[in-house]
Amino acid sequence: MDRDILLDVRHLSVGFESYNAKVEKVFFNAISDLNLTVHKGEIVAIVGSSGSGKSLLAHAVMNILPDNARTGGQMFYKGEELTPDVMNRLRGHEIAFIPQSVAFLDPLMQVGDQVVGTLGEKARGLQQKAFSHFGLKQQVANLYPFQLSGGMARRVLLSTSYVTETEMIIADEPTPGLDLKIAIEALRDFRVQADQGKGVILITHDIDLALNVADKIAIFYDGRVVETADTQTFRGDGQGLKHPYSQALFHALPQNGFNLPRCPKCGATCATWNVDEKGMRCGCGNS
Amino acid sequence: MSKGLLQYLTATVLRMMALLIAVTMLSFFLVHNAPMDPVDAFLGEVTVSEEQRAQIAEHWGLNRSPVEQYLIWVNNTLHGDMGESLTFHEPVTKVLGERFRASLLLMGTAWILSGVLGMILGIIAGVYKDRWPDRIIKTFSLLLASTPVFWIGLLVLMVFAVELQWFPLGLAVPIGKVESDVTWLERLHHLVLPALTLSITGIANIVLHTRQKLIDVMESEYVLFARARGESLKELVLRHGLRNIALPAVTLQFASISELFGGSVLAERVFSYPGLGSTAVVAGMHADAPLLIGIALFSALFVFAGNLTANILYGVIDPQIREGGGIDG
Numbered sequence: 001m002d003r004d005i006l007l008d009v010r011h012l013s014v015g016f017e018s019y020n021a022k023v024e025k026v027f028f029n030a031i032s033d034l035n036l037t038v039h040k041g042e043i044v045a046i047v048g049s050s051g052s053g054k055s056l057l058a059h060a061v062m063n064i065l066p067d068n069a070r071t072g073g074q075m076f077y078k079g080e081e082l083t084p085d086v087m088n089r090l091r092g093h094e095i096a097f098i099p100q101s102v103a104f105l106d107p108l109m110q111v112g113d114q115v116v117g118t119l120g121e122k123a124r125g126l127q128q129k130a131f132s133h134f135g136l137k138q139q140v141a142n143l144y145p146f147q148l149s150g151g152m153a154r155r156v157l158l159s160t161s162y163v164t165e166t167e168m169i170i171a172d173e174p175t176p177g178l179d180l181k182i183a184i185e186a187l188r189d190f191r192v193q194a195d196q197g198k199g200v201i202l203i204t205h206d207i208d209l210a211l212n213v214a215d216k217i218a219i220f221y222d223g224r225v226v227e228t229a230d231t232q233t234f235r236g237d238g239q240g241l242k243h244p245y246s247q248a249l250f251h252a253l254p255q256n257g258f259n260l261p262r263c264p265k266c267g268a269t270c271a272t273w274n275v276d277e278k279g280m281r282c283g284c285g286n287s
Numbered sequence: 288m289s290k291g292l293l294q295y296l297t298a299t300v301l302r303m304m305a306l307l308i309a310v311t312m313l314s315f316f317l318v319h320n321a322p323m324d325p326v327d328a329f330l331g332e333v334t335v336s337e338e339q340r341a342q343i344a345e346h347w348g349l350n351r352s353p354v355e356q357y358l359i360w361v362n363n364t365l366h367g368d369m370g371e372s373l374t375f376h377e378p379v380t381k382v383l384g385e386r387f388r389a390s391l392l393l394m395g396t397a398w399i400l401s402g403v404l405g406m407i408l409g410i411i412a413g414v415y416k417d418r419w420p421d422r423i424i425k426t427f428s429l430l431l432a433s434t435p436v437f438w439i440g441l442l443v444l445m446v447f448a449v450e451l452q453w454f455p456l457g458l459a460v461p462i463g464k465v466e467s468d469v470t471w472l473e474r475l476h477h478l479v480l481p482a483l484t485l486s487i488t489g490i491a492n493i494v495l496h497t498r499q500k501l502i503d504v505m506e507s508e509y510v511l512f513a514r515a516r517g518e519s520l521k522e523l524v525l526r527h528g529l530r531n532i533a534l535p536a537v538t539l540q541f542a543s544i545s546e547l548f549g550g551s552v553l554a555e556r557v558f559s560y561p562g563l564g565s566t567a568v569v570a571g572m573h574a575d576a577p578l579l580i581g582i583a584l585f586s587a588l589f590v591f592a593g594n595l596t597a598n599i600l601y602g603v604i605d606p607q608i609r610e611g612g613g614i615d616g
Binding site: 097103 | 506507508509511512513514515516517518522526527530531533534605606607
């Protein structure tokens with residue numbers, strides 16, 4: 001077993017049990033057969049459209065899925081199986097999660113206290129350091145979440161991963177709402193942390209941003225990773241990309257000509273493509 | 288800020304006045320149209336001539352139009368005179384003052400008891416959602432919520448007063464004792480059963496609301512994040528749960544005052560407790576218009592004050608109301 005592997009997700013599936021209007025139990029599959037490996041010192045970007053289940057992956061790893069969620073597959077952290085018990089021990093200490101919106105902050109608690117969390121006053125200094133690191137005034141610590149702008153909230157959320165000795169960071173959309181300077185600073189930060197030997201999972205829908213900082217890019221579509229490619233592969237002509245969806249994504253990038261995939265039969269550039277691990281087919285029924 | 292405060296105060300006073308006018312007019316209208324003759328009620332068994340009856344009616348102003356009667360009452364009330372109670376032969380203000388003190392003790396005890404117990408049980412149920420503590424508490428609450436106050440009162444009487452004889456059957460003080468000789472312990476002894484009855488009926492509502500609110504909070508994204516940061520269940524409840532159910536709890540607790548008032552009428556009746564509630568019943572039975580309207584006015588004022596307190600507390604507790612905007616960082 002590769003000793004540098006930090007997190008290894010194998011055949012993960014996440015689904016939800018619920019009741020429909022006829023009070024029948026229905027099952028909705030959100031993630032199926034997902035594989036992902038994160039090495040020490042590596043930033044893996046998970047890139048996919050909104051609603052493709054990226055956040056769920058983070059929640060599944062952190063063991064914070066709702067009660068009606070059902071998971072399958074296995075996860076390993078440093079070679080040890082990541083059971084819910086192990087996760088409950090690690091989270092907040094070795095593994096840090098950076099959520100995506102201000103809704104993840106308690107509306108009635110001052111944000112400084114939230115960054116400190118349950119670590120006690122000894123973490124107060126770390127919180128102050130984190131705030132100055134992210135360009136937040138120290139008075140911000142006394143504010144409530146509703147008093148923060150989107151960018152400030154984001155920086156407060158980033159600060160929460162600074163008060164512990166983390167080995168792995170899972171950041172869910174950490175940059176929207178930040179101005180470019182702070183966004184780049186935040187990403188550079190992830191790079192620095194990765195270079196110190198930490199593992200970073202960067203969940204984003206912004207492929208450009210991912211290309212700037214990540215080592216590997218996992219293309220996420222409809223609950224599965226269709227392809228994991230080195231960032232290098234996305235440079236140049238994109239010939240190294242194997243999956244048609246990744247190639248289509250590559251060609252759709254502004255720097256690569258903004259080309260949308262066209263179906264050879266119907267000629268449509270529509271978005272109704274059926275994608276699976278083998279390839280993609282146009283919604284017109286032809287492939 | 289001060290301009291907003293002034294506006295708020297003006298609006299509150301206007302609303303209160305509108306409420307009081309509406310309540311007194313309505314109760315005046317009801318009393319006036321009730322199938323009871325105040326003169327008959329006043330005389331009771333005593334027989335008098337038609338002439339004397341007419342004199343009494345004249346003396347009370349019953350021959351004037353209802354609008355006139357109402358305006359006279361308003362004018363007198365504004366001058367601090369709410370008339371004389373026909374049943375107690377004492378000024379209405381004095382009766383209200385005495386009876387309210389007894390009621391306040393009863394309602395206050397029940398209010399605090401139901402609030403504290405309700406909150407604790409609601410939190411336990413919410414934390415152990417769908418597990419056995421929750422099931423027991425929930426069943427218990429639903430059962431209580433659908434049980435009338437007077438029935439619980441009778442049940443409590445049968446068990447604790449008749450069978451076990453732990454507590455007296457009724458009244459607020461021992462029978463045949465001079466007011467000044469009554470000890471606090473005796474008052475307390477008489478208070479237990481009615482207060483228990485009254486709080487039991489208030490608890491269910493508070494339990495069920497607290498439970499639901501805590502469940503909502505525990506499923507929120509900020510609790511999710513706190514969990515992801517390694518907070519234990521206990522820390523989640525103490526740090527985020529309590530904080531976020533405090534506001535709705537305050538609203539609920541103060542809104543329950545009106546229900547408590549309604550419940551106290553029944554509870555006091557069952558326990559012959561001489562509070563405002565049983566006085567209202569007596570006043571109604573005897574067509575004691577001045578007292579009845581006085582009680583209506585007073586209850587409306589009391590409930591209004593409760594809601595107003597909740598609003599003010601909201602501003603004190605909720606940072607989103609307390610501290611307007613933020614600062615740019």
